[in-house]
Amino acid sequence: MQIQDVTIRDQEIRLGQFVKLANLVETGGVAKELIASGAVTVNGQVDTRRGKVLHIGDEVGVLDLDTQKIIAAARVVSEHGADYDDDELGEYFDEATADDDFDPEKWRNM
Numbered sequence: 001m002q003i004q005d006v007t008i009r010d011q012e013i014r015l016g017q018f019v020k021l022a023n024l025v026e027t028g029g030v031a032k033e034l035i036a037s038g039a040v041t042v043n044g045q046v047d048t049r050r051g052k053v054l055h056i057g058d059e060v061g062v063l064d065l066d067t068q069k070i071i072a073a074a075r076v077v078s079e080h081g082a083d084y085d086d087d088e089l090g091e092y093f094d095e096a097t098a099d100d101d102f103d104p105e106k107w108r109n110m
Helices: 015-021 028-036 104-108
Strands: 004-008 012-014 040-042 053-055 059-064 069-078
Touching (some): 015 028
Antiparallel strands (some): 012 053, 040 059
16 A cells, blocks of 8 residues: 655644645544544654644554454645754755845844
């Protein structure tokens, strides 16, 4: 079975929202029931908390309760790529070429 990548805008999303966004269920009501029944896994562990916060890289699966096999799965990915982190400037910031004469007051008052 393939795991589909599902892109989110922020760095986190709630489990109930993600199950619906990933089209693992038809409606939010079905998502609520499915999660409460113990048929949803997060990173391989059953989780019954609809409000569980998922982060980039988390994997969500839907179990067939009779066979205990995963029948559908999705992975949380960022629209900026899997390794994107808002707190790291990484390759986008080069200290050697930064403008040390930057005046924030000048830009604040424009």
